[in-house]
Amino acid sequence: MAYVALEQITFRFSGRQPAVIDKLSFTVSRGEIVGVLGASGSGKSTLLRLIAGLEMPESGSISVDGRLLTNERIFLEPERRGVGMVFQDYALFPNMTVADNIVFGLHKLKRSMRLLRLEQMLELVQMKEYAKRYPHELSGGQQQRVALARALAPQPSVLLMDEPFSSLDAHLKASIRSELRQILQKANITCLLVSHDQADIEAICDRVLRIQESGRENEVEETAVV
Amino acid sequence: MKITLLPRSAGRHVNGWTMTSVIGAAVVLLPILYVLACLFRPPNDNWSKVKQFLLTDYVLGSAKLVFFTGFFAAFIGVALAWLIVGYTFPLRNFFKWALVLPLAIPPYIAAYTYSSMTGYTGIIQATLRNRFDVALPPGTIEIMSDRGAVFVLTLFLFPYIFLMTRVFLERQSALFIENARLLGHKPLSVFFRVVLPLSRPAVIGGVMLVVFEVLSDYGVANYFGVQTVSTAIFQTWFGMYDVDSAMKLAAWLMVGVIGLFMIERWLRRSKRYASTTSRSSPLRPQLLKGLAAWGAAAFCTVIFLLAFAVPIAQLTAWSIQYGGKIWRADFADLIVNTIKGAGIGTAIILVIAIVSSRAARMFDSPFMQALSRLMSAGYSVPGAIVAIGVLAVFIELDGRLAPLYRAMGKADGALVLSLSLAMLLTGYVIRFMATGYGALEAGYEKMPRVYSEASRTLGRSSLFTFLRVELPLIKGSLLSGFVLTFVEIIKELPLTLLLRPFNYDTLSTRAYQYATDERVFDAALPSLLLVMIGLVSVLILLRPERR
C-alpha cells in the first residue's frame, strides 16, 4: 500500500534550465526504509526538498498517507506536512541546548507530554547525558544523533535524511550505520535516505532507488537489499 | 488546517513579508519619481536665468568635488587598508579600528572647525604670530575654497572606502596575496598587480558611497562658498523663493546620479569575484622593519591626527572655553530630539529592511531582487532632493485628505502630515534604507538557509521561525545595521534642515545654525555632543575588533 506516492514529478530550477527531475514517479510503503542513490547533481537532494515542501514542483503530485501535499492546484507549506528531515550538516540550532533542539517541534503537545517525549528520544539515540550541552560541544556523530532525535520527536509520517554520513569519519560510519538502522526500525518509521555512497545505503535500506542523470525521464531501479 | 487553494504561486508570494517590501519600495520611490517628473514640467521665468548664469557653475562645482574627493579618498582608503591588512608595524592594531573613527564627525562640523583653526585669528596663525613672530602671507592656507572642500570631504569620508576595502582584503585575499609573495613579487608589485585589481569591487562600492555623500553634501560646500548643485537647490528654493526651479535642479541631479549608477554597473560588469573558497584563512601580515615600519606608522598617524584627533581637540577646547555661556535649557531637548529622531527612524528602517531582506531570501525572484534594489535607491539621492520630493508628496497627501481633516474638526487647509515628524522620518527612511538593508542582507547571507528550513520541517510557522530562529542568529548584523544607520541619521543635515517640524532642533541643525551665524565658538558644544554620540555608536560597532 503506497504510503508515500510521487506521481509524475517534474522540477527545474529556473525557466530556462533543463529539468533536474523529469516526470518521476515512485511509491514507498509504510515502515520501509528506502535509499535514493545517484551522482551529485542528479537531483536526489532536490527530491527530498520537494517532499518536505522546501521546493515546489513544476508539475506532478505528492501524497503521504493518502493526504495530498502538492499538485497542480495545491501546495502545502512545510510546517503543515508532518514530514521530518535530517539535513546534511544537521543544522542544530547553535544557540539552543540539545534538549531545546529536540523539543523544538513539540509545540503542539502539552508540557508534560513534551518532557515525556524528550525522555523517550534521548533514550532512543542514547544521548541522555548530553541534554544540557550545546551543539558545538558535540562530536559529529553525536550531532547526527541529536538531529535524528529532533526530527523523530514530533512523530512525522515520513523521515527524510539527506546524506547523513557525509560529515563523518570512515571508521565511525560503520558503527553508526547499524545503529541507525536499529533506531529506524524501532521507531517503525517510513524513511527516505539519500546518499552518493552505495555501501551506506545497502547497510541501512530495504530498497534502493537509483536516479539516473537528469534530462531524460528518470529511470528508477529498485533493488531489494538483503 | 489551512490549505492555500489559490493559484499556488500567488498564495506563496502574496503575504505580509512581500507586501511590506512592496510598500517599503513604494514609499522610497514615490518622492523620487515625483522629483523626476519635474523634468517634464514647463519651466518658469526664473529657470531660464538660473540655467543661463548658474547651472554650468553648479554642475562643474559638483563634478569637481566628486572627482577629486573620490580620487583622494580612494587613494588614502585603499593604501591604508592595504597597509593595515598586509603588514605589521608599530600601532597597527590601534589604527585598524581607530581609522574608522572619523566617521563619527560630520564633514560640515569639520569644515567650520578647520576654517576657524586655519583662519587669521585661528590657533595656527595666532600662535605663529604671537610666539614665533611669523606672519603667514595671506592665502597660504586657503581652506574656504573648493580645494578646502575636497580636503575636508576626503578626510572625513575616506573611512568608508577604508572599511570596505579592509574587510574585503581580510576575508578574501589571503590565497592570492600569499601566492604572489611566494612567487617573489616585491611589495609594490603585489599591491598594484594583485591587491588593487582584487579589491576592485570593494573599492568601487566604497567610492560610490563617497560620491553619493559628496553629491548630497550641503554643509561643507555652503560654508566654504563652493557652488554645487546641492547648495543651488537650497539657494533657489529659499533665496529665490522658487520651489519649481529647485525641483528642476533636483531632477537634473537625479539624472546625473542615474548616470553614475550606470557607470558603476559598467565598471563592475564582468568581475564577479565570487570567492571560490568560503573558508579562507585570514592573511598573515608581513612584518615591516626600520624605515618602512616607521613610514607606515607615520602615514597612519598623520591621517588619524588630521581626520580625528585635531578636530576633536579643537572642539573640546572651544567647548570648555565657551560652552558654559551657551548652555540653554533646551540643550537637553536637542539631545533628546537628536536621539529620538534617529532612534525612531532607524527602528522603522530596520523593521522594513529585515522584513524585505527576508522576503527577498524567501522568494529569490527577479521581482524581489528589483524591489530590494529600488528600496536602496534613496541612498544615492542627495538629501535636499529627497526633502523636496517628500514635501511635495506630503502636501499632495494633505490635500487629498482634506475632507478627513474637516471631519475631524480641523481648520480648513490644515496641514497635518506635512508638519509632522512623520515627514522627517519618511525622509530618513528613504535616504538611509540602503544602510540598514545592506547590513541585514549581509547578515542573512551569512546565515545558512538550513536553519530556517529545519525549523519549518519541524512544524513551526514562518513567523515563528523568523522570530525565534533567524533573529537570534543575525543579531550581530542587526546591531551593526542599527549603529550604522543611527550614526548616518544623526549626522545628516540638509534633509533635517528642510523637513523638520517646528520646535524640533537637533544637535546637527543647531551646530550648523551657529556656525553659519558666524558663531563658531558657540557651535562647538553642540558639535562636540553630536560627535560624542556618534563616537559611542561607532565604538560599539568596532567592539569586536578592539578585543
Place this chain on the structure above:
Amino acid sequence: MFSKRNSILLVVFLMVVTLLAACGSNNSKPSSSGEASPSPTQTQAQTETPANSASPEPSQTGGEVNIYTARHYDVDQELYDAFTKQTGIKVNVVEGKAPELIERIKREGASTPADLFITVDGGILNTAKAEDVLQPIVSGVVDEQVPTELRDTESHWIGLSTRARVIVYAKDRVDPAQLSTYEDLAGDKWKGKVVVRSATNLYNQSMLAAFIAIMGEKEAEDWAAGIAANLAREPEGGDRDQAKAIVAGVGDVGIMNTYYVGQLATSQDAEEVKVAEQIGVFFPNQQTTGTHINISGAGLIKHSKNKDNAVKLLEFLTGAEAQTKISQANFEFPVNGQAELPELLKSWGEFKIQNVDFAKYGELNPKAVEIANKVGWK
C-alpha cells in the same frame, strides 16, 4: 485572502505609521480650539516654570506668545525672559532662517501657531507682508516709541533695531581721507583691494536693491561690476572674515555691518579683539545719498492666536529699557530715541542714512540677485 497572521502584520505596520503621523502632528499642534500649547522642546522662561512642565493651560497666569524668529542673538533670549518676568506671559521661541520660516507660516495657513515673525532684513519683512501673512499692529505705545520711517507704511511690521552697512579699512594702510562713497569703491583706484562677502548673502542683496532704487538699474549694475572687478579674492566667509582679511593684508578696504565691529571688539577671543583694533569704520555717502542701513523688525501674524500678548511683547521690545539693552549688547542702533547707546556707537556720532523705503529691498531683491549673477559677483 491573506492568512490571518499576515493580515495582522500588515495592519500593525499601517497602524504604526499612522500613529507616528499623529504623534508628529501633536508636536506642531494645529488645534481646533485655536490655542497653541507649547511642547516641552520650546524654550521657556526660566524664572516662572521649570523647563519641562507637561501641558500648561493657556488660561494660566498671563498666557503666552509664540515667536518665529530669524534673529539669533543671545540678547533676545534675555529680553524674552525679562518680559516674562514682568508680565507673566510665556514666550515660546522657534528659530530658523527667515525664508524657511515664511514658507512654513504660509503652509501652516490659518492653523499656524505663530504670533510674531521677527527677522533681520527689511526685504524679508516686506516679503512677509507681500505674502499676506501679516496684519496691522495697532498700538499707541508702539507708535510713540517707533518713528514712522522705521515702520511699515501700514504698520504690518515695526522696526526693532537698525544696522548700517559701512566701509571698513586697514588703519595702517589707508587714510580715511581717501574714502568717500560706495561708488568710489568700484573705481579703478581700489582695484584688487576690496574684500566683501558673497552676493548670495541677504545683506549685500538688500544693499544692491537699495542702489537700484536710488541710482537705477544700469548704474547699480555698473557699480556691482566695478566691485566684482576690484575684489582682492573671491568672496569667502562672513562679514567678520572680511575684517580679518583686511588685517591679514588680503585687501585694504571692505564692506560690513556695524554691529560686527562691536562684536569683534568685545569678543572673548583675544585675536579677534586685536583685529577690531586695527580696522577703522567709515560712513560713506555722507555728502550725497547717505549710508545704507537695514532694519531688524517684527511683524504680527495674520492668524495670530495671542494677538494681545504679541502686541504687549512688541511694546516691551520697543520700550527704552529693552532698546538700550539691544543696543548695548549687540551694537545695533535702537529705534527708540530714548535708548542709551554704547560708547562705540556714540563715538561714531550722527550720520546721514539712505532715503529708501525698506519695502524696496524686498521688491528689488530678484533684480539684485540677477545683477549680481550677471556681473559675476559670487
